[in-house]
Amino acid sequence: MINTLIEKIKKTNAPIVVGLDPMMNYIPEHIQKKAFAEYGETLKGAAEAIWQYNKGIVDAVYDLIPAVKPQIAMYEQFGLPGVEAFQKTVDYCKEKGLVVIGDIKRGDIGSTSEAYAVGHLGKAMVGSQALYGFNEDFVTVNPYLGSDGVKPFIKVCKEEKKGIFVLVKTSNPSSGEFQDRVVDGKPLYELVGEKVAEWGSECMGDSYSYVGAVVGATYPEQGKILRKVMPKTFILVPGYGAQGGKGADLVHFFNEDGLGAIINSSRGIIAAYKQEKYAKFGSESYADASRAAVLDMREDIAQALASR
């Protein structure tokens, strides 16, 4: 799947992933109204609104991008109907030919991590049947529990030719609280990065590993270091746009081959119509605003890479 992702990045010339992280206050009123008219102001109504909103965006941008990253928290907040909307979104994006990165940040121990891996990437055995659950292409994984928590994911990745992105240095302001603490002269995130490179060496695609890393756009200096620590690791970079990252901050996340990183933008794309820059589209044409924002982001990154 890492090979597929890279192919699609080359084809679209866009190392971009759109974060499908729907919040109720992003969703245009006409969509909310319609969903509530059908299902009431219920969890089902919210789930329907999320799904229609996502579908509009995906239809408007799928030809421009290689991948999407639905953040499952935004679906879980609406309970079971929300999780149903997550599944629908995953399925629809795959139909549209997109690589789906489930941003689930799971991580547990042994058989429990295996259950997450099976449910999100692999197949569960039910009697004599092997059945897919959520069936994303990649998922994000939290490393706090160590190798026991990560290796069951890698096992399933090998079987399914799928991949993971392990949290190394996250984009949030307090990410340093534990991740930057110095151990044997090195920050913890660097140790985690070394482990990611080690885990990744066990399952290589053509040029990059199935085991990727998450490093926030908001920490370009750390990105520079981690790029060297993990040369064969694809880096998923959140924090572009709304969280403050710019194209110029991102060049060090890429390798000389122009690959090795994929930049996520969520709010900046899916709620673009709320920005002054794209306000002309209006809320009815929110998806066209998203398309314009993807084109601008592609240009911003291409320019930054060209002028490095």
Added chain:
Amino acid sequence: MINTLIEKIKKTNAPIVVGLDPMMNYIPEHIQKKAFAEYGETLKGAAEAIWQYNKGIVDAVYDLIPAVKPQIAMYEQFGLPGVEAFQKTVDYCKEKGLVVIGDIKRGDIGSTSEAYAVGHLGKAMVGSQALYGFNEDFVTVNPYLGSDGVKPFIKVCKEEKKGIFVLVKTSNPSSGEFQDRVVDGKPLYELVGEKVAEWGSECMGDSYSYVGAVVGATYPEQGKILRKVMPKTFILVPGYGAQGGKGADLVHFFNEDGLGAIINSSRGIIAAYKQEKYAKFGSESYADASRAAVLDMREDIAQALASR
């Protein structure tokens, strides 16, 4: 909710939580057969089997214990129908008067952590309605992302009078890979423990905080240290029984008041009928074996506490 949990522990004289972590190979054949006859060898069939299995156990032990801890990974492995079985299990256990600890090990940043908190503990706004999602009483939280990731949970805990257990030192063999690394002369888990105590001081129940910690039974020495670092923190202790922890290892997790810890057993209780000790019950009476195992566990812990 921490007050409620403590009351129930006193009433049952059992600082015990039963981990409802159903694996297909734990589920007696008669339950699987019936579920598959109704729904086929499908995810729905698996979910039905899990739910019936859980119900049998809960009916057999609910009067002996204060709380249950369903591990959501074991449900997610069966996709959406599995998550539906999780919700049914949560709802049923609450009906039976049990405190429900959702073992979800979530953790993300800012608004995303808030979405998890809202979905699992609090209420989501849908139009003018505030609606509960999964509605557990407690959840487990991963601290790798720092305060940004934990505080949104605490905010919802304050509103809802619910609680969290933050991963500090996990029970698995490789938990030391990152958690034991020494920072400024102290292992990382101790720094996380200090943070848990700090976060917890913001929202106290009568004698313990709404913010608890997870520390594995398999690390009694670390438990002893952490007990002192976090004196007002309730510690959720996994790893009893099948993972190797014994009653005698657990005494240091408790405070002088005989409180401050709640011990989880999953496989040791729910699959007790598979152990030689309880084989006489047979698979048809698997739930009676679970009841006997709870009684033995209660006795083991009481004896260990009495003889310290």
